[in-house]
Amino acid sequence: xxxxxxxxxxxxxxxGKSLSQAAAIQDAPLLETYTVPLLQHIGAxxxxxxxxxxxxxxxxxxAEPSGFVSAAVHAPxxxxxxxxxxxxxxxxxxxxxVVLQADGEDKADEGLAPLTDWAEAEPQVLKQRIVDAGIxxxxxxxxxxxxxxxxxxxxxxxxxxLNGVECEPCLTADHRLMLEQPEAVxxxxxxLARVLGVRTVRIxxxxxxxxxxxxxxxxxxxxxxxxxxxxxxxxxGAEKQLIHALTGRKVPAGGLPMDVGVVVQNVGTxxxxxxxxxxxxxLYERVTTITGRPVVRPGNWxxxxxxxxxxxxxxxxxxxxxxxxxxxxxxxxxxxxYSLDIPVMKSTSGxxxxxxxxxxxxxxxxxxxxxxxxxxxxxxxxxxxxxxxxENERFDLAETWHALDCIxxxxxxxxxxAHRPLVQHLRRAKQEVMARRRAAExxxxx
Amino acid sequence: xxxxxxxxxxxxxxxxxxxxxxxxxxGIVVKLxxxxxxxxxxxxxxxxxxxxxxxxxxxxCVAFAEALAHGKAEPTACPSNSAAAVERICALLGVAAGTxxxxxxxxxxxxxxxxxxxxxxxxxxxDCKDAMLVAGGAKxxxxxxxxxxxxxxxxxxxxxxxxxxxxARVHREFCTGCGKCVxxxxxxLIRLVPADAPVHVLCSSPEKGAxxxxxxxxxxxxxxxCVKASGEDHITMNGFLAVVNYDNPPTAEVAxxxxxxxxxxxxxxxxxxxxxxxxxxxxx
Numbered sequence: 001x002x003x004x005x006x007x008x009x010x011x012x013x014x015x016g017k018s019l020s021q022a023a024a025i026q027d028a029p030l031l032e033t034y035t036v037p038l039l040q041h042i043g044a045x046x047x048x049x050x051x052x053x054x055x056x057x058x059x060x061x062x063a064e065p066s067g068f069v070s071a072a073v074h075a076p077x078x079x080x081x082x083x084x085x086x087x088x089x090x091x092x093x094x095x096x097x098v099v100l101q102a103d104g105e106d107k108a109d110e111g112l113a114p115l116t117d118w119a120e121a122e123p124q125v126l127k128q129r130i131v132d133a134g135i136x137x138x139x140x141x142x143x144x145x146x147x148x149x150x151x152x153x154x155x156x157x158x159x160x161x162l163n164g165v166e167c168e169p170c171l172t173a174d175h176r177l178m179l180e181q182p183e184a185v186x187x188x189x190x191x192l193a194r195v196l197g198v199r200t201v202r203i204x205x206x207x208x209x210x211x212x213x214x215x216x217x218x219x220x221x222x223x224x225x226x227x228x229x230x231x232x233x234x235x236x237g238a239e240k241q242l243i244h245a246l247t248g249r250k251v252p253a254g255g256l257p258m259d260v261g262v263v264v265q266n267v268g269t270x271x272x273x274x275x276x277x278x279x280x281x282x283l284y285e286r287v288t289t290i291t292g293r294p295v296v297r298p299g300n301w302x303x304x305x306x307x308x309x310x311x312x313x314x315x316x317x318x319x320x321x322x323x324x325x326x327x328x329x330x331x332x333x334x335x336x337x338y339s340l341d342i343p344v345m346k347s348t349s350g351x352x353x354x355x356x357x358x359x360x361x362x363x364x365x366x367x368x369x370x371x372x373x374x375x376x377x378x379x380x381x382x383x384x385x386x387x388x389x390x391e392n393e394r395f396d397l398a399e400t401w402h403a404l405d406c407i408x409x410x411x412x413x414x415x416x417x418a419h420r421p422l423v424q425h426l427r428r429a430k431q432e433v434m435a436r437r438r439a440a441e442x443x444x445x446x
Numbered sequence: 447x448x449x450x451x452x453x454x455x456x457x458x459x460x461x462x463x464x465x466x467x468x469x470x471x472x473g474i475v476v477k478l479x480x481x482x483x484x485x486x487x488x489x490x491x492x493x494x495x496x497x498x499x500x501x502x503x504x505x506x507c508v509a510f511a512e513a514l515a516h517g518k519a520e521p522t523a524c525p526s527n528s529a530a531a532v533e534r535i536c537a538l539l540g541v542a543a544g545t546x547x548x549x550x551x552x553x554x555x556x557x558x559x560x561x562x563x564x565x566x567x568x569x570x571x572x573d574c575k576d577a578m579l580v581a582g583g584a585k586x587x588x589x590x591x592x593x594x595x596x597x598x599x600x601x602x603x604x605x606x607x608x609x610x611x612x613x614a615r616v617h618r619e620f621c622t623g624c625g626k627c628v629x630x631x632x633x634x635l636i637r638l639v640p641a642d643a644p645v646h647v648l649c650s651s652p653e654k655g656a657x658x659x660x661x662x663x664x665x666x667x668x669x670x671x672c673v674k675a676s677g678e679d680h681i682t683m684n685g686f687l688a689v690v691n692y693d694n695p696p697t698a699e700v701a702x703x704x705x706x707x708x709x710x711x712x713x714x715x716x717x718x719x720x721x722x723x724x725x726x727x728x729x730x
Contacts, residue, residue, distance in 0.1 A: 088582075088588075090583035092578075092579075092580065092581035092583075094582075094588070285638050335580075335581060336566075336580055336581055337581050338565040338566040338581050338584060339565065361569055362569050362570055362571075364571070364572065391571075399578060421570050421571050421576075423572065423582070424571050424576055424579060425576075427579050428571070428573075428575060428576050428579060431579070
């Protein structure tokens with residue numbers, strides 16, 4: 001294993017990946033209806049371009065980007081637009097969604113032609129294709145990919161990193177993708193490198209996926225792409241931590257990877273980019289891990305966007321006993337959801353069901369000042385101190401103690417022996433601090 | 447006399463001397479340059495609730511008292527003060543008391559734990575704003591009261607209680623209408639209404655009737671019975687939700703027509719000037 005920098009903090013949770021990592025990706029059968037949310041990314045909500053009763057084909061555009069930081073949404077199958085309505089989303093909010101009645105033919109839209117000569121294509125053309133295909137970061141944050149590929153001229157990019165770390169416990173979607181579509185991962189990497197104009201491409205994979213490391217190392221031979229196995233430690237897959245581990249560069253507080261000349265893309269994003277360019281396929285499906293001890297057949301499925309969680313769970317054989325908690329995403333960073341009546345989105349990397357004994361009860365005990373959260377925090381924050389400030393609604397203090405640098409990785413709450421809801425506190429603080437900043441901005445404008 | 451005693455005596459003499467000299471300097475400076483402070487400010491301040499709720503629009507009770515003394519505010523601008531205290535301030539300032547329509551806060555949700563369904567068990571920070579961060583709140587109704595007491599903690603007069611059934615209720619006799627709770631509620635359920643408003647629709651969900659009934663027994667199902675009984679001027683429909691027109695409220699009898707019991711009649715709060723319990727609670 002090559003030398004690597006040890007990033008600060010981190011924890012070693014049970015990775016829980018054995019439940020689903022051996023299960024090959026299966027295609028989900030076609031459903032009768034899909035509920036496709038419009039706002040699946042970070043940024044401006046896209047503009048609807050279809051009307052009720054309109055016919056669409058698979059991969060056809062349902063909504064177009066409404067600005068630079070926005071993304072298009074495409075039809076998961078061919079059919080008729082039944083209605084546009086407000087639905088509950090995995091994020092806990094509600095938002096507009098297109099309800100699509102499938103016609104069962106699943107006829108593909110030929111709107112985007114394959115760019116077979118991508119190795120000679122202009123970077124602008126490739127970037128436009130990424131916009132047209134509605135590609136967003138598939139690691140979970142769903143930030144529009146084209147924006148990340150458009151750094152200002154003052155921030156030259158020297159390294160492209162593909163994130164195959166998948167440090168989130170229980171999730172195996174990226175692992176299976178690397179094993180089953182290694183060529184697509186590498187093609188995507190080369191396309192992304194061409195768009196950015198960088199020569200150095202590195203793929204980071206944690207050592208608990210030796211098969212993926214070996215396979216990609218072999219396939220990448222001669223391409224100049226360097227595959228690195230990384231000693232396992234959560235949250236290595238967090239952008240800033242991965243950059244530090246692979247390049248030794250530190251992203252400054254409040255900064256972006258481009259500030260240190262790096263762009264990080266998830267391997268799932270690379271596959272989506274490769275398919276958009278070489279096949280002309282828009283982003284209407286993704287690989288999702290459905291797992292947890294209550295699940296009868298945990299595994300990995302290629303789910304179309306708009307598939308209800310309940311239908312997805314049926315694919316995995318349902319549950320053998322009642323789960324205590326349903327999580328959209330993984331156990332460390334995922335969001336608890338209260339209902340299975342929510343649709344799979346571009347960012348849905350996993351659907352996790354937890355048994356009663358897997359769930360920690362928060363008791364609201366006082367901080368005992370042991371400092372374990374400080375040791376665990378990869379962003380060098382003091383979560384215990386922050387949480388006390390936040391409990392007393394001192395968001396002004398929390399701001400000066402860098403609450404906004406929190407990446408919500410959950411290491412502090414994992415390490416806390418008093419079971420304090422530290423991440424919830426920090427999330428609240430981030431929300432309040434942002435609200436205060438917006439209010440101050442509006443005031444200065446007036 | 448040994449050296450230690452001498453040292454102590456010197457210390458006493460030195461400090462007393464310094465104090466006397468400095469005191470004289472301060473006294474002279476005040477006498478020569480000191481500004482006259484309106485003695486009424488302190489007196490007015492004593493007649494204000496002292497909760498610093500900000501309901502008057504000033505930074506606190508002292509700032510409001512100063513504004514009153516300088517004629518920059520009306521005595522009735524304080525929403526929290528008792529009528530008797532306002533009268534005394536008016537007498538002190540020699541101004542006529544304007545009319546004031548006292549307001550009270552009302553939580554426009556009736557779905558307590560017995561009547562409204564919970565979507566899940568919430569186990570986290572006991573605060574509505576924090577609970578909203580977890581999938582938007584654990585209550586079946588996305589618009590209902592979460593009952594975790596953010597408003598009760600914001601109330602400077604301790605007028606809001608989270609009932610045993612898990613819903614926020616305003617004690618009208620203590621509520622002064624300062625509006626702190628209105629700003630605190632993350633679901634925007636609290637509204638300031640005229641204290642003499644006879645009825646309230648205790649529901650804030652704009653969803654369709656069937657959807658609301660699925661999660662709550664006492665939701666407004668949008669049947670319009672109350673609108674027909676009282677007339678469009680008194681109760682208006684906002685989508686599937688009946689809304690009382692507080693500028694022109696209906697009579698209390700209309701509450702009887704509501705099939706779900708979300709239209710509730712209120713009795714005006716008892717006159718509490720003599721006891722002034724709000725202030726006692728604050729200072730207790």
